[in-house]
Amino acid sequence: MSTVEFTNVTKLYGQRPAVANLNLRVGSGELICLLGPSGCGKTTTLRMLAGFITPDAGDIGINERSVLNLGPEARPTALVFQRYTLWPHMNIFHNVAFGLKLRRVPADEIRRKVAGALDLVGLQGLEKRFPAQLSGGQQQRVALARALVIEPQVLLLDEPLSSLDAKLRVQLRQEIRAIQKELGITTVFVTHDQEEAMSVADRIAVMHDGVLQQVEAPGELYARPATEFVARFMGEMNVLPGTQTGSTVRTGRFEFLTDLPASASAGKDLRVAFRPEDVQLGTEGVPGRVMSEIDLGHYRQLILDCGGVTVTAFVSKGQPVRGNHVRVARVLMYAGGQFVSEACAAEPV
Ligand SMILES: Nc1ncnc2c1ncn2[C@@H]1O[C@H](COP(=O)(O)OP(=O)(O)OP(=O)(O)O)[C@@H](O)[C@H]1O
Numbered sequence: 001m002s003t004v005e006f007t008n009v010t011k012l013y014g015q016r017p018a019v020a021n022l023n024l025r026v027g028s029g030e031l032i033c034l035l036g037p038s039g040c041g042k043t044t045t046l047r048m049l050a051g052f053i054t055p056d057a058g059d060i061g062i063n064e065r066s067v068l069n070l071g072p073e074a075r076p077t078a079l080v081f082q083r084y085t086l087w088p089h090m091n092i093f094h095n096v097a098f099g100l101k102l103r104r105v106p107a108d109e110i111r112r113k114v115a116g117a118l119d120l121v122g123l124q125g126l127e128k129r130f131p132a133q134l135s136g137g138q139q140q141r142v143a144l145a146r147a148l149v150i151e152p153q154v155l156l157l158d159e160p161l162s163s164l165d166a167k168l169r170v171q172l173r174q175e176i177r178a179i180q181k182e183l184g185i186t187t188v189f190v191t192h193d194q195e196e197a198m199s200v201a202d203r204i205a206v207m208h209d210g211v212l213q214q215v216e217a218p219g220e221l222y223a224r225p226a227t228e229f230v231a232r233f234m235g236e237m238n239v240l241p242g243t244q245t246g247s248t249v250r251t252g253r254f255e256f257l258t259d260l261p262a263s264a265s266a267g268k269d270l271r272v273a274f275r276p277e278d279v280q281l282g283t284e285g286v287p288g289r290v291m292s293e294i295d296l297g298h299y300r301q302l303i304l305d306c307g308g309v310t311v312t313a314f315v316s317k318g319q320p321v322r323g324n325h326v327r328v329a330r331v332l333m334y335a336g337g338q339f340v341s342e343a344c345a346a347e348p349v
Contacts, residue, residue: 001028002063002076002153002186004049009058011044018044020210022058029184031177033197036207037233042190046156049188051075062154078147082159085143086131092118092142093127099150117145120179137168144176148183155180155187161196173200194234198222206230228334231273238311242270242333249333249343252309253286256331256343268336272343274328276301279313285327
């Protein structure tokens, strides 16, 4: 059973924080994805946990004990990189056995453990092959076996699927998740791909400009983004500028009712946000004009001009569109980038 805890961790490059005052706890057996755009600080966070980068402030603990004074090799972690970093001149057996040999594990135990690790990643029987004789996906499985064979308490994955093609990525991420669950190993998985994060994580930690924005289970993160950044980053979202008068919030010709006191949004940029799948097309609401329509297989994406406001709507394939009026039942409101309240459609009087 292993936990990870970052407490007020900061890493500066010059004056600029790559990671700013990070507080994050990873529970025992939990898989947390660090998610965010390029340069947000994910890799720096992972490397601080692995011991390759020293934080400027704060503490990092594994199992409630600080690991800051331990070098990478002394930490109970194993790291899998984006590119399969296998030794080309060693066969698969020796690639996987390497860490055990360094630890002076007896030969028969090495054989047993390597066989077990290769079995776990579905590569039994390929011990004598060399890396160049394996596909990209197989090589990445070897890298995973090599990390797991030393029985780390915490598994660290740095964009482990980025160099694979789309189909293989999907397959391997399910395999990684299954292995992680089977072993119950505490895991930190870095990715910039939100679909990947949604599909494997117990919780997702979204980062932006070195700042942790929100940590939540995937469904909750999607339903209730805590900041405007998360709202825009996780899936498609309509984000429109709003103005509040009393209990009414307006954007274009849309009107919503809120119980947010107007004083709470005064002087801050107010935004209303709603998912394209929550846009209803019918005979009631704000008249819309379809500007473009894209067939995306199981649903259609419509871009509508609703009196000068551009709205994206997803319409499921089997659903006939009965009218060109747009209604949005529920919206999220953000002031100064932070979630402040929900609002609901004001019914026409
Ligand atoms: N050695 C370094 N020297 C100076 N700045 C650095 C160094 N390493 C990282 N940075 C900066 O710190 C910030 C965070 O980098 P980091 O690699 O952690 O981001 P990331 O989210 O992992 O991005 P990517 O997905 O592109 O790897 C970036 O602005 C980056 O330019």
